[in-house]
Amino acid sequence: MTDGNFSRKVNNVDIKAFEDVFKCHYVKLTLYANKFLNDVDIAEEIVSESLAQLWEKRESINFSSSVTAYLYTMVRHKSMNYLKHRKVENEYVNYLMRNNLINELPEHDTDPLLEKEIACQIKLAVDSLPERCRQVFIMSRFEYLKNREIAQRLNISQNTVERQITIALDKLRKSLECILSAALLLIL
Secondary structure, three states: OOHHHHHHHHOOOOOOOOOHHHHHHHOOOOOOHHHHHHHHHHHHHHHHHHHHHHOOOOOOOOOOOOOHHHHHHHHHHHHHHHHHHHHHHHHHHHHHHHHOOOOOOOOOOOHHHHHHHHHHHHHHHEEEEEHHHHHHHHHHOOOOOOHHHHHHOOOOOHHHHHHHHHHHHHHHHHHHHHHHHHHHHHHO
């Protein structure tokens, strides 16, 4: 089936055309996603999401190139977004481990929704920091740079770096105080 033929049939809600695309591309797209992710289950999930999104948005999608190219681009973007998300999660866990904060967590199951909410609040709190302060904090806590390295990269003094980190920690402590208190109450 040609791409133009597919567009026309899908816009007319021809499920058979969609099934044909699914059967034709599912395995290839999964292998393609797996090259980025190195996890077949996640690759299958991303491909399934992409194909479902193709069906859901079929009327608003304009296939300027080809359906195949569109699907490969969609799968690549979703794979990259997944990897970025995992990187942020891993950096946060590494930060907790480096600062011995994981040992302070309770040893029972926690609520995944609560964890997601806390992570979201932390991200919002970091994002609300003044630009230079946020930049220094991220370089220090998530990129693991030493104060001297940050100072060199940003062309500022080490004292300024230390002061920005202190300001960031104070602001984060204040903005996260209520969410952490609530989380502790829910956990205990």
